[in-house]
Amino acid sequence: MKHYLEIYWAFFKTTIAVQFQYRASMSIWMIGRVLEPVVYLVVWATVANARGGMVGDYNPEDFAAYYIVLMIVNQFTFTWVMHEYDYRIRQGALSVLLLKPVHPIHSDIADNISYKVLMSFIVFPTAILLYILFDPNLLFHLQTFALFLCALTIAFFMRFFIEWTLALIAFWTTRNEAINQMYFTLGLFLSGRIAPIELLPNLVQQIANILPFRWAVAFPVELMLGRLSNEQIWHGFTMQGMWLVISLVLLKIVWRSGIKKYSAVGS
């Protein structure tokens, strides 16, 4: 354990320094991830107003709260490994990572966490700005917030392991943009980004209940908003735990067989 702490500490020192060099690009890339929830916030608030104030269980201020928290959750759980692996494997950049004495996933996790730490200096002011602009119905309870932090942490690792595993498809095909986009499209609907899950058609809701997307994004959001009963909260954590285990097992299996396929370019 101590060994890993030292390794991570070393990774953080380098990755923070590297990420800091790209702060301008990082902020620019963030615009899309802020604008998307704002757009759907406005769309749903417009729908609610047109129907006399409510859609399902949500009024415009609830939508504002939902999408501001969703912006934060998505910001802290998203990864870019699926785009990066294509390049790593095609260009042979993975070879360098394999030479290090630790599994390459650790440097990716450290890299991702450094990025999130740096970005939080932009994310939180943005969230406050959106709070002022949209006047959300968001109450703060310490206990809910503590549970939210747990759910967010599990969501981060769950999403990280799933997307890291999917990224490994690049071992078998170098054209994985199409797969990436399919995953992305599913996520758009099933993680509650286009609409809160309860506003989706029944069939889609049932699919969302099984697949991981909902538990990685919508669940922490609804938890923070105080919309879930105790029973729903425990069900959510159970699903998160289940997907965390499944994704870890898949990751190990896929990594082991993928690495055998890998023949570095130029070797």
Add this chain to the structure above:
Amino acid sequence: MHHLSLIWTFFRIGILNELAYRINFYVQLLQSLLSLGTAIGGLAIVFSHTDSLGGWQAVDILALLGVFMFVGGIIRLVIQPSMAQLMEDVRQGTLDFTLTKPRDAQFLISISQVRIWRVIDIFLGIAVLLTALIYRGLDIGFTDVLLFVLVLFTGGAIIYSFWLMLATLTFWFLRIENILVIFQSMYEAGRWPIGIYPHWLRFVLTFLVPVAFAITVPAEALSGRLTTESIVISIVLSIFMLAFSRWFWKRGLKNYSGASA
């Protein structure tokens, strides 16, 4: 006339380049169909809870989606890749090769790259637009069509000028290719009518990143809600933007120091 044959030449090169990678066609087709499916799915969910959004019926928003895909297709077919190439050329100093050619440099850099499979988006956009119009019973008058084409052109001119100005910034600031990402992110907001957004966002999408003129205004022409004011502003702004971006480009070019300088 000569310009047209040049455009055709660049298109042919684009086609020939891409024919070598035929699988790209299927990848692009799949990606375009996925984004069309996402867009229609999103519309279906929103309109399962309401009949109209900011005064727009579902079918009007479908027409808007058609315009969104069509204009987006044109941007990604030629404008975006050409402007990205310009920024790369300025950085590398390879713009010399373009400047020494006996044709207007702005014209050459504007059509230098053609990603031919992006025409799929353009065709899908037209198909969505036609579907929406047919579904409405083709209740559209001849003047409306003319106005639509007119504001589509002015909107296109505004978007083109905007891209040219963004790319021209590279003469002063070498490493700003990420600035193009800002446009792509903001463009996404154009798939809904600009009128539903709060004032500050509407202002940004109208004047800072002129998505409104390229998508919402033409779609308004199709559903007969175009005001004379919008038409006049579109025309005046497009002429101004074309002239200003031309001036800005020439101004930037003076700053260019070539390959080995």
